Amino acid sequence: MAPLALRPTARIDPIPVAWGGLVASIGLMAGSGRDWPLRLAAAALTFGVGGFLAGVRADARRPLHALAAGVAAYVIHACFVVIARVIDALGGPDAPAFLPGSGRDAVIAAAWALAAALVGGLLAHAWLTPAGRSGR
Numbered sequence: 001m002a003p004l005a006l007r008p009t010a011r012i013d014p015i016p017v018a019w020g021g022l023v024a025s026i027g028l029m030a031g032s033g034r035d036w037p038l039r040l041a042a043a044a045l046t047f048g049v050g051g052f053l054a055g056v057r058a059d060a061r062r063p064l065h066a067l068a069a070g071v072a073a074y075v076i077h078a079c080f081v082v083i084a085r086v087i088d089a090l091g092g093p094d095a096p097a098f099l100p101g102s103g104r105d106a107v108i109a110a111a112w113a114l115a116a117a118l119v120g121g122l123l124a125h126a127w128l129t130p131a132g133r134s135g136r
Contacts, residue, residue: 012068013058016053016056016057018069019057020050020052020068020117021050021072021076022050022072023073024043024046024051024073026046027045027046027047028043028046028113029096031043032097036101043113043116044116047116048116048117050069050070050073051117051119051124052066052121053124054117054124055123055128056127062128063121065121066117066118066124067114067121070113071114074110078098081098
């Protein structure tokens, strides 16, 4: 009887992406309305942790799962802003801006956040890959 060969699948598992994205979106929500350095610090911390969690939960392609979690964080944040705008229209508190600051600031912040998620995924990959295997 031949040993079972575990081969990584080509698809992205939505569960690690959702968990990592949920954690990373907390940084977007907490950083909205804050000044630039605090917003970047919150994004770096939460996207790094979210990318790490997505990588730890994924069976393979941990860095790719971490980046997908970063993208999912922006989707979750967009849903939060839409709900907040509905509440604002009904007389509740003011809704946060989806992309605070200029377009250039938003691109820089997104690149910074996604880089932090990738670092988290790479850390998870390095931590969980057995010695002598590339983990692909």
